[in-house]
Amino acid sequence: MEKKDIFSQVSHLEEQLGQIYVDFGNLKAQLTVLLEENQNLTLENRNLRKRIEDADHTDQSMTNRTTRKSGTISEPDVGEGYDNLARLYKEGFHICNLHYGSVRNDGDCLFCLSFLNKK
Template identity: 60%
Template sequence: MEKKEIFSQVIHMEERIGTFHDELGELKEQLAMLIEENHALALENQHLRKLLDEKDTSEQSSNKTQSSQGKPTVGEGHDNLARLYHEGFHICNMHYGSLRAEGDCLFCLSFLNQK
């Protein structure tokens, strides 16, 4: 190898090292941004879990007070039946599922009002 070839190889290698250094700097910046975002999301997640736990404990205490008072809690099934009734269907045991053609049904209404 001649001196010129060795010198040109060193120059080329130096250019590649400079390019790698620039790429490494960009990756380092992206990693720092990701770490900051991850930390912010972890804090938000922790905050939301705390709020959810507080909500659950308050709902449990309200359910216990309702249960201790002897009042049954209204659930999703009751809501679904109320929705069906408002869509025009009977929910009483006598005509369940058939269309209400003549206005309100007293049996359905009495069932809905049983809280």
Template identity: 30%
Template sequence: MERERLFMHISKMEADMDLMYEDLQTLKELSVRLVEENVSLQMEKENYEQLLAKEASEKGASFKQNTLNNLYEEGFHVCSVHFGTHRHGEDCLFCQGFLQHRNN
């Protein structure tokens, strides 16, 4: 009787080890895919950063300056007095002076 229990226990451990090995293989495959995706995304990020740097140098204006100009054109204040609030279609001398100073 004792021998039968021992063999059943060994058989159960073998089955458990097989399942663990299958899980390990699945985890290994997923890890490889994640590493490959990470490398791909890193390369894409580097290419994008190079493209942004190239565009900024070609235009001659900084990204920050273009952003401020765009904000003002979209109707928002860029001056320190009312920064980020809507201009409601009105011009702001502070904003215009600030942008003119930054462009020179």
């Protein structure tokens, strides 16, 4: 082999290594996005399962209350909706009209807090 052939092979390998490095960087970025999405979905799934359990307990208590009142369905309490929204916010979800239902990633939301502080 001539020196020129060896040099061209080394240059070609160097280019291939550079492309592999770029490909690894792209895969790492995609993996980061997927891991964040997985974490958000895991949190949302856990919160939804807890809400289902709470709803089952609430349904049972509502059924017990309605049967005690001779079959009539009682109206929900005035503050019950506010309490539910406060609980949703505490679980990590937006309750403001801008991002309602989405997961809060950046800490507290000023819009949600202003809504909660209205009396």
